[in-house]
Amino acid sequence: MSDAIDRLIAPFPRTRLLSWATPVEALPRLGDRLGIDLRVKRDDLTGIAFGGNKVRKLEFYLGQARHEGADTLLITGAVQSNFVRVAAACAARLGMDCHVQLEERVPGQGDTYRSSGNVLLDDLLGATRYSYPVGEDEAGADARLHEIAADLTHRGRRPYVIPLSPGHPPLGSLGYLVCAAELMAQGALDVDTIVLGSGSGLTHSGLLFGLRTLGWRGRVVGICVRRAAAAQAERLLRHCERLAALLQVAVPVGPGDIEVHDDVLAPGYGQVNDPVADAMRLAARLDGMLVDPVYTARALAGLIACAADGRIAAGSRALFLHTGGLPALFAYETDLRSRVLNG
Structure with a gap:
């Protein structure tokens, strides 16, 4: 881990639950389909009880x-x-x-x-x-x-x-300062854009805060999974401010660093729409990767939409953060059979 991140998290009690760095892998066939160099950070492989970013x-x-x-x-x-x-x-x-x-x-x-x-x-x-x-x-x-x-x-x-609601010390975000340092140690920051699902905002704000602390200036693009982009951007900025206060440092993130998109959100949280169904099919059938209908499929759908309309430029390098959530696939069997498998 980087010395800068080590110093920031040192005062906080930590129970080690993850004893390895999750891998970064290529998604060659999906990347070819989208016209970009696409990789994935496999935070679905954090181990305990099907893992995930939590x-x-x-x-x-x-x-x-x-x-x-x-x-x-x-x-x-x-x-x-x-x-x-x-x-x-x-x-x-x-x-x-x-x-x-x-x-x-x-x-x-x-x-x-x-x-x-x-x-x-x-x-x-x-x-x-x-x-x-x-x-x-x-x-x-x-x-x-x-x-x-x-x-x-x-x-x-x-x-x-x-706690769930904002306004509390964002302890959970510290885990994604650690992830930022892990990505740097893996040599995985030679990308132009990182894309992830943005829900509570703790993963998104922690990763962005950590990357800016380490001097990485690329784009961190959040795909809204629960609320509209304007509300999510405000939430992320407040999280970053609270994180800076918790760490007793200046905020390395400004409004211009926060990028969120909500064009694949409707009809709302946890509801399968056509872009989400398409993302699930493409990931599975092109690169054998499973994504869940609530978070990772919606985030991947947002990445696909950004590649399609040029928000992620053709030929550029992108990293998708896979945050897990795969047990939900079984709870969504009805949606999968009606919306995904029959597409």
């Missing part, structure tokens, strides 16, 4: 939880949340209980969505599940989680809450 974040959340003497982890997310699933797995590895709250964010889904995929794994991992009926109420979901934590405290437990 493992990097949990190293710091769980580091702080253990520092505080917590014995119970609480987290909230969508019904098919990857963060919830990996949190339950990491808590199990560390001998902690895990209480998870699942929010109703995606309309029109049936029984398979609520029982298979990540939900099935949450149960297998021993998590205690709760339901939250509202899908777009981050503050309310966090408040309910704190009520559960208060009850656990009353019963003699020592809970630690991973």
Whole structure:
């Protein structure tokens, strides 16, 4: 890791959950189809319980939880949340209980969505599940989680809450400062553009912050998976400001560094549209790569759209950050059979 990133993260407790650098691979056939030199950073291969980008974040959340003497982890997310699933797995590895709250964010889904995929794994991992009926109420979901934590405290437990809403110290972003240094050590920053899904914003802001700290000046393009581009750009800027305050350094990111696109977002979070279906087919059938319908397929669909209209120039070099989420494929069987396999 770079000395600059080492110094920044040194004051923060960290529980090591990832013991290797995830690989960077070529996507030759998909790249040829798009007319670009395309590679992928395989953060779906972070190991524990089907992995994904959340493992990097949990190293710091769980580091702080253990520092505080917590014995119970609480987290909230969508019904098919990857963060919830990996949190339950990491808590199990560390001998902690895990209480998870699942929010109703995606309309029109049936029984398979609520029982298979990540939900099935949450149960297998021993998590205690709760339901939250509202899908777009981050503050309310966090408040309910704190009520559960208060009850656990009353019963003699020592809970630690991973917050969802912005305004909290962005500990999870520290994991993507580490990833920025990892990319540099791998020689993977000889690209013009990095593309990733932008949801909570912690991965996007952490990676951008880390890359700018290391002096890399290329584009980091976020594809919106939950909210419109204007709102997401504002969220990312605030995350970067809070991250700078946490690290006690100047903000290396300005508004001009933040690039987000929302043209493949409709009809909304977790809902399969034609570009998402096309991205899933192309990735699987050209390069044998699986992407999930919520995050990585939408991010790849955005990359494909950018290559098609010149926002990513023909012949340029691009890196796609694969953030995992593959268990959700099984929960979306109905959509896959009707929208993806029949396309």
